[in-house]
Amino acid sequence: MTHPSLSTRDLTIRFGGHTAVNAVTCDFHPGELTVIVGPNGAGKTTYFNMISGQLMPSEGTVEKDGLDLTRMPASTRARHGVGRAFQLTNLFPHLSVLENIRLAVQAQSGDGRRFFTPVTRLTELAAKAERYLEATRLSDRADMPAAALPHGDQRKLEVALLMAMEPDIYMFDEPTAGMSLDHAPDVLDLIAEIKHDHTKTVLLVEHKMDVVRALADRIIVLHNGELIADGDPGEVMSSQIVKDVYLGNAGELT
Amino acid sequence: MNRTMNRTLSVKIIALTVWGLLLFSPFLFQDVRQVEVAARIAVFIVLVASYDLLIGYTGIVSFAHTMFFGFGAYGVAIALKQIGPGWGAWTLGTLSGVAVSIVVAILIGLLSLRVKAIFFAMITLAAASVALVLASQLSQFTGGEDGMIYSAPDLLKPSTKLLTDAEGDVLRIFDVRMNGKIAAYYFVFITCALMFWAMLRIVGSPLGTVLKAIRENEGRAEGIGYRVVAYRTAVFVIAATTAALAGAVYATWLRYTGPDTTLSFAIMIDILLMVVIGGMGTMWGAVIGATLMVLAQYYLRDLMEVASRATEAIPLLPELLSPDRWLLWLGIIFILLVYFFPAGIAGTIIRGRTK
Numbered sequence: 162m163t164h165p166s167l168s169t170r171d172l173t174i175r176f177g178g179h180t181a182v183n184a185v186t187c188d189f190h191p192g193e194l195t196v197i198v199g200p201n202g203a204g205k206t207t208y209f210n211m212i213s214g215q216l217m218p219s220e221g222t223v224e225k226d227g228l229d230l231t232r233m234p235a236s237t238r239a240r241h242g243v244g245r246a247f248q249l250t251n252l253f254p255h256l257s258v259l260e261n262i263r264l265a266v267q268a269q270s271g272d273g274r275r276f277f278t279p280v281t282r283l284t285e286l287a288a289k290a291e292r293y294l295e296a297t298r299l300s301d302r303a304d305m306p307a308a309a310l311p312h313g314d315q316r317k318l319e320v321a322l323l324m325a326m327e328p329d330i331y332m333f334d335e336p337t338a339g340m341s342l343d344h345a346p347d348v349l350d351l352i353a354e355i356k357h358d359h360t361k362t363v364l365l366v367e368h369k370m371d372v373v374r375a376l377a378d379r380i381i382v383l384h385n386g387e388l389i390a391d392g393d394p395g396e397v398m399s400s401q402i403v404k405d406v407y408l409g410n411a412g413e414l415t
Numbered sequence: 416m417n418r419t420m421n422r423t424l425s426v427k428i429i430a431l432t433v434w435g436l437l438l439f440s441p442f443l444f445q446d447v448r449q450v451e452v453a454a455r456i457a458v459f460i461v462l463v464a465s466y467d468l469l470i471g472y473t474g475i476v477s478f479a480h481t482m483f484f485g486f487g488a489y490g491v492a493i494a495l496k497q498i499g500p501g502w503g504a505w506t507l508g509t510l511s512g513v514a515v516s517i518v519v520a521i522l523i524g525l526l527s528l529r530v531k532a533i534f535f536a537m538i539t540l541a542a543a544s545v546a547l548v549l550a551s552q553l554s555q556f557t558g559g560e561d562g563m564i565y566s567a568p569d570l571l572k573p574s575t576k577l578l579t580d581a582e583g584d585v586l587r588i589f590d591v592r593m594n595g596k597i598a599a600y601y602f603v604f605i606t607c608a609l610m611f612w613a614m615l616r617i618v619g620s621p622l623g624t625v626l627k628a629i630r631e632n633e634g635r636a637e638g639i640g641y642r643v644v645a646y647r648t649a650v651f652v653i654a655a656t657t658a659a660l661a662g663a664v665y666a667t668w669l670r671y672t673g674p675d676t677t678l679s680f681a682i683m684i685d686i687l688l689m690v691v692i693g694g695m696g697t698m699w700g701a702v703i704g705a706t707l708m709v710l711a712q713y714y715l716r717d718l719m720e721v722a723s724r725a726t727e728a729i730p731l732l733p734e735l736l737s738p739d740r741w742l743l744w745l746g747i748i749f750i751l752l753v754y755f756f757p758a759g760i761a762g763t764i765i766r767g768r769t770k
Binding site: 286 | 487527616619621624631632635638
């Protein structure tokens with residue numbers, strides 16, 4: 162297989178006496194969509210937070226294409242191509258949908274440091290933002306404040322922000338959480354499109370098994386902060402260890 | 416959407432009307448005090464707008480804005496006093512004031528903008544107190560509590576004849592004498608208008624959106640690639656520089672600088688009130704807030720004098736309306752404004768009464 166685009170080595174974080182993520186070593190490759198599963202409290206979001214920079218690990222390293230990200234702040238990682246969408250909607254509520262997307266575009270293009278050019282004159286910036294508006298089918302809501310969007314559209318905007326950052330690593334944390342069944346496919350289609358690009362590394366935390374089956378190239382299982390299974394979706398889903406974790410007999414395993 | 420645009424337009428029209436009146440005020444209002452008020456309004460618009468960059472746009476609470484205003488004012492005052500009136504001294508004073516402001520702003524910013532907002536506010540409060548104490552203690556440079564009186568560069572002196580008629584007297588246009596006083600007024604007007612325009616450009620630029628993003632959701636701004644500490648420090652430096660320049664301009668106009676005209680916490684509170692009255696997060700609101708507040712400070716007493724006399728026949732009322740109680744009424748007006756315009760005047764007009 163190709164060189165890993167993202168790898169974590171012995172990634173560990175402790176909160177007081179509690180080890181939330183324990184020595185997780187894992188490689189992720191371009192063109193591969195990895196679904197991370199595990200029961201609540203398994204450390205999936207904490208693992209994400211250490212990769213995208215919201216939390217600093219107690220031990221271990223995070224590398225992207227050979228570059229050590231471990232001590233970098235989240236903003237630097239984002240500029241190096243690690244993009245993250247959040248589980249709870251995490252937008253700029255009083256800014257318009259277009260402004261939300263434009264912020265992500267200009268962060269990536271470096272235009273955020275321009276302090277004297279009116280936004281209206283940067284047509285390239287506007288065109289790019291427009292493109293992501295269309296890709297996520299939010300064009301007709303461009304001028305609405307993000308907070309006024311229905312929940313499903315807020316989730317789409319969350320994905321739009323991530324796409325507009327044009328990262329190499331896409332991290333989705335339960336992108337369809339709280340969405341009704343008829344809206345979830347919109348977001349999943351967007352993720353499928355990213356996957357079909359075959360150059361991006363996609364990490365996805367997801368509970369819904371039909372989603373996992375439809376999208377996953379590979380599944381890893383976290384339990385009590387440890388990586389307990391890693392492999393082909395069919396294999397992992399049918400393995401005894403995963404069944405035990407999900408049926409709650411996991412205490413006997415460790 | 417259209418309604419929001421119309422409302423924004425009406426706020427702009429009000430603010431531009433104020434600027435228009437300021438432009439012609441030496442011709443419209445020929446009383447010395449009225450021109451004094453006009454100059455003060457112009458300076459305070461800049462001061463309030465630069466403070467709004469911090470508190471309204473970025474969500475940074477600072478109490479050190481008058482300190483930077485003071486750095487600019489004292490820079491000019493000390494230079495003009497020690498070196499003598501001249502543009503060289505003026506430039507040196509202004510640049511030193513701005514340089515000190517930038518250094519102090521970067522220090523405060525990098526040391527404390529990464530921590531909690533309340534801690535930052537306390538640091539700025541401490542820094543401002545130190546500046547105030549220093550200004551009164553280092554009296555051989557600053558004139559202490561009494562401040563300093565000095566001369567402005569020649570062009571801006573009241574005795575200068577800008578334009579003369581055939582007999583060599585000061586020329587009058589529409590009955591206004593073309594002397595150094597008018598030059599001084601337009602010096603204030605033009606510099607303040609330029610600074611206000613520059614700030615409009617800043618809030619309308621991509622950086623302006625980043626500032627609002629930091630105010631709205633700091634964590635996500637960092638998450639999509641903006642180094643929040645750096646942006647906060649940058650806007651703090653921009654605001655400090657602007658305040659220092661406004662201070663330099665005001666010191667040139669007043670030809671007096673002391674703690675009460677620049678550094679005092681009373682002015683800091685005035686600025687806060689002006690931002691709140693005008694509307695946080697709207698540059699145009701700064702124009703409205705500064706204008707109303709300065710007008711009230713100068714004319715509320717006169718107005719009450721009139722009201723008190725008009726109600727002489729009625730018991731109690733003249734007592735209540737006595738000019739000595741102007742601060743009480745200013746307070747009442749302020750409370751009513753906040754009640755009826757919760758988002759400030761400009762903010763409430765733009766957003767509408769609901770929410």
